[in-house]
Amino acid sequence: MDNRPILFFDSGIGGLSVVKEARILLPDRPYVYVADDAAFPYGAWDEAALLERMVGLFDELLARHRPVMTVIACNTASTLAIHRLRAVFPSETFVGTVPAIKPAAERTRSGLVSVLATPGTVKRQYTRDLIRDYAARCHVRLVGSENLARLAEEYMREGFVDEDEVRAEIAPCFVEQDGRRTDIVVLACTHYPFLVNRMRKTAPWPVDWIDTSEAIARRALALAADLPPAIGGTVADIAHFTSGRPPETLRRLLSGFGFATL
Numbered sequence: 474m475d476n477r478p479i480l481f482f483d484s485g486i487g488g489l490s491v492v493k494e495a496r497i498l499l500p501d502r503p504y505v506y507v508a509d510d511a512a513f514p515y516g517a518w519d520e521a522a523l524l525e526r527m528v529g530l531f532d533e534l535l536a537r538h539r540p541v542m543t544v545i546a547c548n549t550a551s552t553l554a555i556h557r558l559r560a561v562f563p564s565e566t567f568v569g570t571v572p573a574i575k576p577a578a579e580r581t582r583s584g585l586v587s588v589l590a591t592p593g594t595v596k597r598q599y600t601r602d603l604i605r606d607y608a609a610r611c612h613v614r615l616v617g618s619e620n621l622a623r624l625a626e627e628y629m630r631e632g633f634v635d636e637d638e639v640r641a642e643i644a645p646c647f648v649e650q651d652g653r654r655t656d657i658v659v660l661a662c663t664h665y666p667f668l669v670n671r672m673r674k675t676a677p678w679p680v681d682w683i684d685t686s687e688a689i690a691r692r693a694l695a696l697a698a699d700l701p702p703a704i705g706g707t708v709a710d711i712a713h714f715t716s717g718r719p720p721e722t723l724r725r726l727l728s729g730f731g732f733a734t735l
């Protein structure tokens with residue numbers, strides 16, 4: 474029996490899209506949610522500086538929470554740091570979140586696929602390698618959005634988002650070429666599933682929006698099969714924000730996802 478938690482990590486509250494799916498598949502484990510909101514948005518960081526920050530932070534987080542598994546519920550962080558974290562902390566189990574380029578390439582009929590992500594994820598070598606390895610026969614447009622992660626945070630905290638801003642951020646995803654049109658948009662940031670209905674509404678034509686949350690939760694479930702059984706229900710799930718105790722509205726939101734806030 475084991476009551477060590479699964480730790481979910483993101484720069485903000487976007488990783489809750491993964492938690493939502495994980496709650497269904499792994500209901501018995503205690504959860505810890507960590508948001509490095511003091512450094513939000515990760516998408517704008519210089520790679521070397523962010524890598525150094527993350528390794529230092531994980532040194533503390535792993536010692537403090539002793540997770541049985543860590544889900545990096547953030548594409549921007551995973552595409553930068555997953556290999557390094559596995560190398561620096563070899564006894565830990567990490568689940569990463571990376572752009573769903575392979576499933577998009579398998580599913581597209583028009584051959585025109587867009588990857589909507591933060592500017593950080595778009596420039597990663599990791600992302601370029603996924604395209605080279607799995608989508609060489611497609612036309613993949615990488616769209617780095619400066620504002621969508623922030624808009625998703627605002628929407629989740631305040632319940633409102635300016636649809637014109639969403640429309641402007643997603644517009645570059647829609648390509649028409651030789652009588653063909655983009656038919657798949659990969660949501661390569663864990664914040665974006667919270668805005669997908671607004672995206673559907675403001676898109677110039679219907680597309681498939683690929684959200685990886687469930688696939689990540691399934692990966693965690695597969696790895697959990699090798700763990701000692703969870704005790705479940707005995708430990709409160711907690712959320713930890715690196716900038717300190719979050720405001721009341723955010724604490725209420727987190728309690729809706731099952732987390733008490735430190």
Ligand code: DGL
Pocket residue numbers: 483484485487488513514515516517546547548549550591594622661662663664
């Ligand atoms: N949730 C993060 C991701 O999946 C990004 C948000 C940020 O820029 O910090 O990429």
